[in-house]
Amino acid sequence: MTVILIIVAVVIVLGLIVGLGFIAPRNRRGSLEPPSKRRTLVDDRVVPPEEVERAALVEAEVTADLATHVPVDDVVVEVVEDEVVEETVVEEVAERPRFRDRLGKARAALSGAMGSIAGRSKIDAETWDELEEALILADVGVGSTQELLDHLRARVKVDGLSNGEELLGALKAEMADRLSGFDRELKLSSDSGPTVWLFVGVNGVGKTTTIGKIGVREVREGRTVLMAAGDTFRAAAAEQLGMWAERAGAEFVRGNEGGDPSAVIFDGVEAASARTIDLVLADTAGRLHNNVNLMEELSKVRRVADKGDGTVTEVLLVIDATTGQNGLVQAKQFTEAVELTGVVLTKLDGSAKGGIVIAIHDQLGIPVKLVGLGEGAEDLVSFDAHEFVEALFA
Secondary structure (H helix, E strand, O other): OHHHHHHHHHHHHHHHHHHHHHHOOEOOOOOEOOHHHOOEEEOOEEEOHHHHHHHHHHHHHHHHHHHHOOOOOOEEEEOOOOOOOEEEEOOOOOOOOOHHHHOHHHHHHHHHHHHHHHOOOOOOHHHHHHHHHHHHHOOOOHHHHHHHHHHHHHHHHHHOOOOHHHHHHHHHHHHHHHHOOOOOOOOOOOOOOOEEEEEEOOOOOOHHHHHHHHHHHHHHOOOOEEEEOOOOOOOOHHHHHHHHHHHHOOEEEOOOOOOOHHHHHHHHHHHHHHOOOOEEEEOOOOOOOOOOOHHHHHHHHHHHHOOOOOEEEEEEEEEEHHHOHHHHHHHHHHHHHOOOOEEEEEOOOOOOOOOHHHHHHHHHOOOEEEEEOOOOHHHEEEOOHHHHHHHHHO
16 A cells, blocks of 8 residues: 555656646757747757847947948948948049159259259359259250250349359249240140041150050040050050050050051041041051161151041150150151150159250250159149259259
């Protein structure tokens, strides 16, 4: 009897335990946990409640931030209620480089040559000799140097200048005067057909790269552009110009390697006319691989470019500023072949001494219209006479 009572008691106790188990809250594995420790099943993954709460808080913060955020970088975000958010990327145009920042080497060369002149207490024969030597070393050239000195001697007498510092101030003013008074604007045709700008110069001066940079700038200003690869004799010249055309978003015309440059440029002008393109930038040969004289070929190119619907408004000579007086010799040769309207001076930020600018204006009577102050497309800038002189003497 006692055994039976014990068995009954055990059964009752087990029944109570089982009953309490069904009443108590259970987790996914069947263990007892308080409600605050329960976990949530998300995408078949067990997520602890603290993660759920943290995600909800982050989502609320992001939503509030988007509602008040005003972008300041190069992405413009327009938030429209109950609509898809649209993003428009704004192209960032680099700031125009300053002459003073890029002419450090030229300024150092000039100041080194003229350093002792500024400290002189009087202007004597030795002062004039030092100034003459300094100007020639700065690539001003013998002819332009003599003209500068003649004008400075007259100014010393008229203005009563007495020391080296005043003499250098007069030199600075004389240089600025000589570089002023030129029309440096790149001309566009007023006729209905396309404007044509021809680029000439020897190989290696940066002619093709200059065309590419100008193309980028003109497209940014809203003009339609076609580049014509008229340098058919230099290996890879057309490929190089083609890459610039693609970068600028310009049209491109090329011919067969070793073909007639005039024919390529003529086809380019005709294509521009048919497509109502504003501007044709025409590359030309810097040297030839046959018996035809380069200058004769350029004269032919100039005549052909003006035929048809196009109008040549600029013939620009590209010169490497680091070649110094050799660049002036090149300029004289090209002037005899084609009527130049201006000069593009590349690599002025390099080891160029700067005086070649004075020599070009004095000896050729044509303006420097553009100068290269770096490698980027934005580093090809319009020449500013006063800014240039200030940068040399700053």
